[in-house]
Amino acid sequence: MNKxxxxxxxxxxxxxxGSIFEFVFSNYTIDKLTADTQSIKTQIIENNSITENLNExxxxxxxxxxxxxxxxxxxxxxxxxxxxxxxxxQVKTYIxxxxxxxxxxHLDMLIFYINGLKHIIELSYQNIF
Amino acid sequence: MIITIxxxxxxxxxxxxxxxxxxxxxxxxxQPFELVITLIIADLATVPMADVSIPLxxxxxxxxxxxxxxxxxxxxxxxxxxxxxxFNGRPIILVTPNGIDESALKKMNVTINDVLEACRxxxxxxxxxxxxxxxxxxGNISVIPKSSATEVTREDLKIKQPDPILPMIIxxxxxxxxxxxxxxxxxxxDIEEFLEKQKCKSTEVIIMTYSTEGDIYFQSKxxxxxxxxxxxxxxxxx
Numbered sequence: 001m002n003k004x005x006x007x008x009x010x011x012x013x014x015x016x017x018g019s020i021f022e023f024v025f026s027n028y029t030i031d032k033l034t035a036d037t038q039s040i041k042t043q044i045i046e047n048n049s050i051t052e053n054l055n056e057x058x059x060x061x062x063x064x065x066x067x068x069x070x071x072x073x074x075x076x077x078x079x080x081x082x083x084x085x086x087x088x089x090q091v092k093t094y095i096x097x098x099x100x101x102x103x104x105x106h107l108d109m110l111i112f113y114i115n116g117l118k119h120i121i122e123l124s125y126q127n128i129f
Numbered sequence: 130m131i132i133t134i135x136x137x138x139x140x141x142x143x144x145x146x147x148x149x150x151x152x153x154x155x156x157x158x159x160q161p162f163e164l165v166i167t168l169i170i171a172d173l174a175t176v177p178m179a180d181v182s183i184p185l186x187x188x189x190x191x192x193x194x195x196x197x198x199x200x201x202x203x204x205x206x207x208x209x210x211x212x213x214x215x216f217n218g219r220p221i222i223l224v225t226p227n228g229i230d231e232s233a234l235k236k237m238n239v240t241i242n243d244v245l246e247a248c249r250x251x252x253x254x255x256x257x258x259x260x261x262x263x264x265x266x267x268g269n270i271s272v273i274p275k276s277s278a279t280e281v282t283r284e285d286l287k288i289k290q291p292d293p294i295l296p297m298i299i300x301x302x303x304x305x306x307x308x309x310x311x312x313x314x315x316x317x318x319d320i321e322e323f324l325e326k327q328k329c330k331s332t333e334v335i336i337m338t339y340s341t342e343g344d345i346y347f348q349s350k351x352x353x354x355x356x357x358x359x360x361x362x363x364x365x366x367x
């Protein structure tokens with residue numbers, strides 16, 4: 001097999017493999033973030049208070065996002081992901097201060113930014129055109 | 130700053146690799162689809178260089194896509210005449226022995242001045258000397274003169290001359306080309322022996338070429354060039 005074929009094969013494998021990895025990884029990240037954030041919000045609304053375990057849950061969300069962001073940065077524009085990290089930090093602060101109203105507001109904003117990021121990174125005709 | 134430097138280096142190397150994979154045609158005479166790819170590559174490569182927030186992969190991946198696309202378009206063009214015509218177009222004859230084909234000029238958006246310019250570049254000042262003028266698929270205009278206007282060749286004068294043999298580089302900048310030595314059935318020792326007679330070392334040689342006819346050309350540092358005819362190796366001396 002001549003050298004050019006080898007390079008083309010390598011490039012093709014990188015493209016296909018990279019595309020599949022990106023699709024699976026980004027979907028997993030968005031879905032988990034959405035689920036965890038919704039869960040925290042539901043707990044706050046149902047209990048009408050901030051319970052102790054929520055501090056740990058939001059810390060887990062923060063840690064999860066930090067780890068995922070390190071890999072997502074290889075594939076997507078860093079600027080698109082900045083706001084999400086900032087919102088998570090704000091939610092974490094408000095929850096640690098037992099600020100119920102601001103926690104709910106910023107959780108809603110966090111969900112909004114997660115959906116925004118999803119629209120930017122998902123495979124859709126809007127993103128193609 | 131270090132980040133920008135590293136990104137530039139990486140993108141440059143990858144872009145260079147991509148151009149090499151695409152082949153020498155890409156650098157020389159480009160077909161329309163190759164011109165498009167070349168223009169796009171230049172732009173794509175600079176995007177992640179300039180903005181550090183854009184992942185490097187966002188610049189490299191499109192280059193890979195273009196390399197693969199170019200490869201398959203070239204491959205299909207080789208296999209199928211219809212596909213070749215679709216991507217490259219066809220050469221169009223602008224001037225025939227009967228004269229200028231006006232419809233062809235209009236079709237190609239070429240003026241008669243462009244045709245005359247191409248003729249002058251080819252060294253012909255009058256259309257009377259021209260048999261054909263052809264617009265090639267890469268945009269070049271080829272000029273084919275009439276026999277009466279072409280230069281005299283050795284064949285016309287019935288002068289016989291053997292066809293040239295391509296000399297091969299044996300030493301370049303003091304280093305042997307073992308591949309060429311092998312194809313000429315020579316060894317380093319043969320060359321060293323020859324150079325010893327010329328009172329020179331192989332490391333001092335800037336260039337040495339040899340052909341199977343025994344034509345030797347070499348030049349060592351701070352010396353003039355030497356041309357002689359001598360068979361080396363098992364061929365012996367004439």
